[in-house]
Amino acid sequence: MRSLYLFLLLLLSGFNLMAQSNDAYIFCYFKGNSADGLHLAYSNDGLQWTALKNDSSFLKPAVAKDRLMRDPCIIRGADGLFHMVWTVSWADKGIGYANSKDLINWSNQQFIPVMAKEDGARNSWAPEITYDAKSKQYMIYWATTIKGRFATDTTVEAGYNHRMYYTLTKDFKTFSDVKLLYEPGFNVIDATIVPYGKKYVMFFKDERLKPEQKNIKIAYANKITGPYKQDGDKITGNYWAEGPTALQKGNEWIVYFDKYRNHKYGAVSSTDLKNWKDISDSIKLPSGIRHGTIFKVTQTELDKLKALK
Numbered sequence: 313m314r315s316l317y318l319f320l321l322l323l324l325s326g327f328n329l330m331a332q333s334n335d336a337y338i339f340c341y342f343k344g345n346s347a348d349g350l351h352l353a354y355s356n357d358g359l360q361w362t363a364l365k366n367d368s369s370f371l372k373p374a375v376a377k378d379r380l381m382r383d384p385c386i387i388r389g390a391d392g393l394f395h396m397v398w399t400v401s402w403a404d405k406g407i408g409y410a411n412s413k414d415l416i417n418w419s420n421q422q423f424i425p426v427m428a429k430e431d432g433a434r435n436s437w438a439p440e441i442t443y444d445a446k447s448k449q450y451m452i453y454w455a456t457t458i459k460g461r462f463a464t465d466t467t468v469e470a471g472y473n474h475r476m477y478y479t480l481t482k483d484f485k486t487f488s489d490v491k492l493l494y495e496p497g498f499n500v501i502d503a504t505i506v507p508y509g510k511k512y513v514m515f516f517k518d519e520r521l522k523p524e525q526k527n528i529k530i531a532y533a534n535k536i537t538g539p540y541k542q543d544g545d546k547i548t549g550n551y552w553a554e555g556p557t558a559l560q561k562g563n564e565w566i567v568y569f570d571k572y573r574n575h576k577y578g579a580v581s582s583t584d585l586k587n588w589k590d591i592s593d594s595i596k597l598p599s600g601i602r603h604g605t606i607f608k609v610t611q612t613e614l615d616k617l618k619a620l621k
Contacts, residue, residue, distance in 0.1 A: 341604030555603030
């Protein structure tokens with residue numbers, strides 16, 4: 313009887329390993345000015361990416377005046393749904409939201425007026441979602457410039473002086489009051505937050521022009537809502553980088569980012585979040601890919617996406 317139990321245990325372990333190995337990755341992104349909407353690519357190794365559905369749109373933007381779908385962020389929620397937020401405009405006080413069971417059929421799109429109460433808010437850029445298992449709620453966060461809110465920096469471009477803000481929700485219907493998430497004392501955008509043990513790690517873009525930064529840095533916090541504290545120097549090289557998204561493969565971290573001046577993507581990897589290696593020459597992505605995020609799907613879910621023409 314004991315030998316049968318051990319056999320069944322080993323068999324189940326094998327199935328679990330197979331399930332883990334069958335996981336795949338999806339990269340959601342936009343192209344051009346984003347007017348055609350959501351694009352998806354897939355990878356089984358996290359390095360070589362192939363566009364799905366002939367690199368055509370999975371969802372066209374339908375909310376806000378400008379009808380854009382820039383900087384899409386998708387996560388799988390605790391409810392099993394895929395939840396997405398995106399930038400709807402260069403100058404709007406809200407963001408876009410939709411959800412899907414399969415990444416093919418989407419809910420009605422919503423406009424969430426996150427900064428509507430701030431008269432001086434100029435924008436709501438690059439929103440992302442992170443689920444907090446401790447509180448069983450989602451944190452949506454984004455970058456906004458509020459006129460006169462922080463000390464004037466004469467080096468900022470076009471008067472933009474961003475900080476990161478957030479709201480909390482359990483159902484994407486009701487939202488907490490907006491609060492300041494990250495104020496490092498300088499212009500900051502494009503944050504993405506990942507649970508890391510009992511902490512949270514934030515990858516963000518230091519947006520300062522003078523002294524020139526335009527690179528990706530890291531900050532940590534004990535709670536998802538912060539306070540976050542920067543740790544270490546930049547993890548990217550001597551080029552302008554933005555829109556980081558992090559992928560975890562075993563004990564390896566891969567952070568992708570848009571080398572937007574070079575019109576191509578880059579990536580760095582690390583096993584300790586301190587020592588980083590540039591692996592940009594090892595990655596391959598669809599032509600024209602712009603700022604997006606990476607998330608996991610099952611092989612079954614991926615097969616359904618690959619069957620689309």
